[in-house]
Amino acid sequence: MTTRRSIMQAAALGAAGLAAGPARAAGRTAPAFEVPAGACDCHVHVFPDPARFPFFAGRTYTPPVATADDLLRLQRDLKLDRVVIVQPSVYGTDNRATLDGIRQLGPQRARGVAVIDASTTPAQLEELHQAGIRGVRVNLETAGVVDPAASAQKLKSAVDQVAARGWHVQTYTRLAIIEALKDQLAQMPVPLVVDHFGGARGERGVDQPGFAALLDLVKSGKAYVKISGAYRSSNAAPDFADVAPLARALIAANPDRIVWGTDWPHPNTSLQKPATEISEPVPIDDGLLFNQLASWAPDAAVRRKILVANPARLYGFA
Template sequence: MTTRRSILQATALGAVAASSRARAAVRTVPDLEVPRGACDCHVHVFPDPARFPLFAGRTYTPPVATPADLLQLQRDLHLDRVVIVQPSVYGTDNRATLDGIRELGPQRARGLAVIDAKTTPAQMEELHQGGIRGVRVNLETAGVVDPAASAQKLKAAVEQVQARGWHVQAYTRLSIIEALKDELARMPVPLVVDHFGGARAGRGVSQPGFAALLDLVRSGKAYVKISGAYRSSDAAPDFADAAPLARALIAANPDRILWGTDWPHTNSASGKPATEISEPLPIDDGRLFNQLAKWAPDAATRRRILVDNPARLYGFA
């Protein structure tokens, strides 16, 4: 039912979306050579909330970021493929993510869903047909910092996806990775770790838990996303202190590295009430993309990161 309040909310969301697109229009043009088939492995979409309502239990409210906005990002960065990750603000309602995949098309887009014990086999099939190729287990936003509880959530996800050949992506921290290293190494499905495994750039490669992540990558037991460097670093605008982390992970095993923008740079720590719009973080995607050439100076290595690894994991033809 349309109410005055919902109209005002949609208007406000639209205004913020417009300002977001204006900022995106001045992003730096990448100066690195981008190979054909290059993939951004970590983005979100937040389409019209009148069509895709947000989860009542969310911890923040993002501004609108549509599939059309995402396509413009792809064009600006000279990318051909993308992986849309279900964000926490929708809970297990994956319709917005599926809509984003559908809008961009099967040649360009794949996705990651969020599921729970109530997700039925029929719903899993619908997700698969819609381009979903894995599930995300968000241990950070949910505040799951106990290793035993984390292990249980990951185990439940594995049991649901194993028969489909999907993978499990974990948004977690180094202390959990270190505590569960042996269990993670035995997972019967591919494991993907978000955003440098939660490592802090300023603490360097010797920080507790980073060696465990390196070992999982080196042995081929885990992929890691060198994505959202600004979430690991405070050194804006280039976040150059993330370079040692990225280089160490790439050196460990370039066949297990994925790259992503983390667009549209949601700000769940804005301090605003959950129902008020939190402006996105002001990240220059092109400028951050250029850092990849410093993390991986070799063009063949960058091709593995941008093209070959995503094609293998997400099933791009």
């Protein structure tokens, strides 16, 4: 989990990098490798004006504004052509902010992942599909769902709702849940996408409990894993070197089942603040974060799979 200490460390190291680091665009380190055409950031959020798109009353944190225009600047700075906007927990099942972000960026650039519940109708699912949604997210971690039986039921409910549409089910959870539900996950009739290294921790290495189960799902083609939000799995800011062995192991297991993402604008759910007070995001240099991919996947052909081919298949980019 990101701690206050690691946030301060990242901020200090990031400030030092501004003075002495590589060339930057808008305060970000520039990409240090050739970014292939059609490259996709597969995990971002947008938080537009809350006067237009109110937050969910039951949220656990309040993020500052981060607009579609801000996201487009990030895309241009990192030389990315595509993006997947993921519905964050602060909106509950009200997907309007996410849909507005997709609309502003347009169908050539943007797709989305929604959050639904049992009351979501087939007609509403069709509307979401037409608006660019290609999957649903089951956020077990922020919701504090750590019981395998409850997790299993939530995932099954999501699968039952979207299986006929050809969408995927994305989950944010921890390795203990993945290990406990490995057989169920391997038999899902829709693609499974696992957020943020499956909750693995960099300092615990590739032998940590549950990581082998995640590797098996990837190796067999039963799950995609987002090597996204590396700072959430790391205590080694600013380059998050401790997650490199995890990333390399996942890529080696099956490069056709790996996608990458920034987790921009890096919402910080760990600050001890009332839910209604703004929690400043984790200070991350997205360009420096992006450049780690060249170390995790030194082969350009493998990087093209991760950045272009796999997202195009999973999210339906032409």
